[in-house]
Amino acid sequence: MKLKQIVCGALIAIGYLTNPASAQIKIGVAEALTGNAAQYGVPIRKGFELAVGEINASGGVNGSKIELVIEDEQGKKEEGINVFKKLIFQDKVLMLFGPTLSNSAQASNPVAQGAKIVVFGTSNTADGITSIGNYVFRNSVTEADIVPVTLKVATQKTGVKKVAVLYGNDDIFTKSGYDNFKKALEALKIPVTTTETFAKGDVDFKPQLTKIKASNADAIVMSALVAEGAPAMVQARQLGITLPFIGGNGMNSPKVFDLAKDNSDNLWVGSPWSIENPAAENKRFIGAYQKAHGALPDQFAAQAYDAIYIVAQALKKTKLTGRLEADRTALRNALPATQYNGATGPFKFRQVNDKDGKPAGYDAVQTAIVMMTKGSHYVIQK
Numbered sequence: 001m002k003l004k005q006i007v008c009g010a011l012i013a014i015g016y017l018t019n020p021a022s023a024q025i026k027i028g029v030a031e032a033l034t035g036n037a038a039q040y041g042v043p044i045r046k047g048f049e050l051a052v053g054e055i056n057a058s059g060g061v062n063g064s065k066i067e068l069v070i071e072d073e074q075g076k077k078e079e080g081i082n083v084f085k086k087l088i089f090q091d092k093v094l095m096l097f098g099p100t101l102s103n104s105a106q107a108s109n110p111v112a113q114g115a116k117i118v119v120f121g122t123s124n125t126a127d128g129i130t131s132i133g134n135y136v137f138r139n140s141v142t143e144a145d146i147v148p149v150t151l152k153v154a155t156q157k158t159g160v161k162k163v164a165v166l167y168g169n170d171d172i173f174t175k176s177g178y179d180n181f182k183k184a185l186e187a188l189k190i191p192v193t194t195t196e197t198f199a200k201g202d203v204d205f206k207p208q209l210t211k212i213k214a215s216n217a218d219a220i221v222m223s224a225l226v227a228e229g230a231p232a233m234v235q236a237r238q239l240g241i242t243l244p245f246i247g248g249n250g251m252n253s254p255k256v257f258d259l260a261k262d263n264s265d266n267l268w269v270g271s272p273w274s275i276e277n278p279a280a281e282n283k284r285f286i287g288a289y290q291k292a293h294g295a296l297p298d299q300f301a302a303q304a305y306d307a308i309y310i311v312a313q314a315l316k317k318t319k320l321t322g323r324l325e326a327d328r329t330a331l332r333n334a335l336p337a338t339q340y341n342g343a344t345g346p347f348k349f350r351q352v353n354d355k356d357g358k359p360a361g362y363d364a365v366q367t368a369i370v371m372m373t374k375g376s377h378y379v380i381q382k
């Protein structure tokens with residue numbers, strides 16, 4: 001009896017114990033599990049669950065199991081803010097993963113920064129997300145880092161001399177992709193024949209594509225989410241436009257193959273992750289994912305999977321006390337130095353500045369792989 005009390009008391013004292021009986025580390029997940037952005041959010045969830053399952057099966061982190069508290073933020077800013085508040089203040093999670101879209105992250109991440117709790121994006125690639133503050137992290141490589149590499153390889157390989165640009169002008173991510181493509185095109189001295197825009201939810205891209213066709217471009221640079229980008233590819237082919245598409249993170253999803261089917265070839269993207277990367281860590285991940293979920297993973301699942309392991313590494317070095325505020329800050333302080341070699345290859349963090357030039361959050365440092373779609377596969381282009 002006495003021993004039992006002592007053991008129980010010790011457990012409460014030594015761990016961040018949301019559930020003293022099993023010593024769990026509660027982590028909040030806010031991702032788009034319904035709506036158009038679920039095309040990214042569902043694989044993200046599966047990647048998290050796979051990694052947590054593996055870690056817990058091998059004894060957890062310093063003896064504590066990880067528990068995910070999962071919420072659907074629906075790819076909407078307001079829902080992002082709502083579920084962040086629920087996870088932070090009601091569920092009292094140690095840290096947060098999410099949200100799926102940069103558009104939502106820009107609205108919800110200030111809530112996490114204000115509450116001094118780590119918010120870790122695994123799929124946000126727009127400029128400015130980690131400048132929100134020093135509790136904001138991501139392992140998704142930014143458009144600013146990937147777009148110049150994709151553009152360089154794609155234009156060199158295809159001999160492209162001038163391009164047309166098509167982008168969504170009402171989303172933080174698609175606008176940021178556009179800004180970065182524009183910069184990279186200027187750096188490579190590639191002229192733009194015409195710049196066309198669309199909005200979220202649009203279904204008819206033929207007016208823009210007709211102008212693009214008449215502009216005599218050699219390729220179409222497109223910053224889009226897959227819900228609009230895939231139908232734009234289909235309609236381009238219907239208009240007899242056979243030009244290469246060069247895209248950003250939004251087009252690096254096998255959903256392109258489901259939506260654009262036979263019209264999905266000749267799309268160029270870049271990412272640190274490729275299903276064709278034969279590294280042992282990646283092969284192990286792909287095999288485990290296939291076994292767990294009965295389907296092949298995508299980049300979004302891979303980044304989510306690695307993110308859990310990055311946090312687990314940091315947690316191993318963190319002395320959790322059971323005092324929520326102190327533990328949230330201790331995890332934040334352990335993260336920046338964490339390095340990891342997982343499914344997406346060698347990874348480390350790089351600190352960025354806020355808009356006043358003061359040190360803020362952390363971006364990913366990783367190497368981009370450029371790929372082109374062929375026969376419903378992303379094929380590495382060396």
Ligand code: 1QQ
Pocket residue numbers: 040100101102103123124125126173225249250251
């Ligand atoms: C962002 C993205 C999307 C394409 C993926 C979820 O990169 O919103 O930042």
